[in-house]
Amino acid sequence: MTQKHDLSLLSRLALAAGPPGSEGPVRQIVRAALEGVGSITHDRLGSLLCERPGKENGPRIALDAHMDEVGFMVQAITAAGRIKFVPLGGWWGHVLLAQRVDIITESGQLVPGVIASKPPHFLTEAERKSVLTPTSMLIDLGTTTQEETEALGIRVGDAIAPHCEWIELAGGIVSCKAFDDRVGVGVMVESMQRLGANNTALEGTVIGVAAVQEEVGCRGAGTASALSKPDVAIILEGTPADDTPGTPDRQAVLGAGPQLRFYDPTAISNRTLVRHVERVAKENQIPIQIAVRSSGGTNAKSIHVHGAGVPTIVIGVPARYIHTHVSMIDPVDYAHAIDLVVAVVESLDGAAVEKLFAF
């Protein structure tokens, strides 16, 4: 990758509001971008699949990414018009106070609000030292009564998404919300587009999967597998970067290439597949980082135990500060991940896939 990669698709994906169970706006972008690339369908939870056929009896290769981002749901509207909420996915109270959010109404309209915080002037000594839980916070919409809030079209059960801007920082680094996992969705879509434009017959049938509800337990990836029926799956993620000060043994450094995840507590990648991808990266001069993670998890959790078992690997674009309003990636890693996925898919013929389960 020498040219600067066009980030317009990624920025639209990252800015779209799509908490678990409310992935509609992201699905719309994905569907439009994959139009003409393959046949598009969806499962009954809302995961979208795009199939580009290969040769008859060729292997079925799934490229999975999840559309949802960590968000919230309206639990109650107080008499003073504030919103009590539950988190959808993993949040830390420290990153929430005084942040902007959008409430997604039934009609799809976004109503802006802020998560209320006490000014330091009013804090007791004990309050200064504590971390609040999301369920003890309130969203302020500028209204003062329940009726006023309801008049905005807000109802219990509405989803809530973080709100932020797309920012370009020094050295080409970009910052936005939801890089977990809109970078994975972007890599999936752009790889499918490139494979679709490439007329050379692939042996494998490639199925791009944009799954729902990963952040609440890898749910859509499980149901989508019933339709994609993969022989092998590549899970594409925005993986947490660990190149922050004070972290030794780094395995996810911005700018050092896509990460191949060998292990996390939810899945062990297929060893032959990891080494295969490593070889393909080397042949194509794509830098990579290999990771063994003692925490976290991905859609590999549901996919690798589907049916009689599916060899999986997780390819991640390192992203700093995920599960906040201000995650950061190096677009060079994003472009390299697309190059790698395309090269890997082209290399996975029937013989290569059979080696993955030649026990």
Ligand SMILES: [Zn+2]
């Ligand atoms: Zn993720």
